[in-house]
Amino acid sequence: MTFDAIGIAGTGLTLHRKWLDAISDNMANINTAKPTSGAAFQARYIVAQEGEGVSGAYVAGAAYGSAVGRLVYEPDNPVADAKGYVRYPDIDLSEQMGALIMAQRGYQANAAVVDRAKESYQAALQIGRN
Secondary structure (H helix, E strand, O other): OHHHHHHHHHHHHHHHHHHHHHHHHHHHOOOOOEOOOOOOOOOEEEEEEEOOOOOOEEEEEEEEOOOOOEEEEOOOOOOOOOOOEEEEOOOOHHHHHHHHHHHHHHHHHHHHHHHHHHHHHHHHHHHHHO
């Protein structure tokens, strides 16, 4: 039972770490300007799924945001086209911050489960020694 809790929480830790990685990539590239002839940076979103035949949550893959992005008039930008436009990703910073908080809390909760399960396992071993 204790090992199940540690294993399940471990899958949650992995899932939330990958979610945090995706969010940090999205936030790091929120101001990445591209030429209008190319695609904008595409935000990455982690797709989670329930484990099939096993307990826990797993990364099923990733979904990507729009490559169209948004056009911004910046004639002084080195990648601006002849009309002065550049392409920025269509990423909402407040949405990313909200997701960041949820991913951090999920990671912390799963880490706490691992700690509590470890403590209960050690307590059970101590009882067995006495």
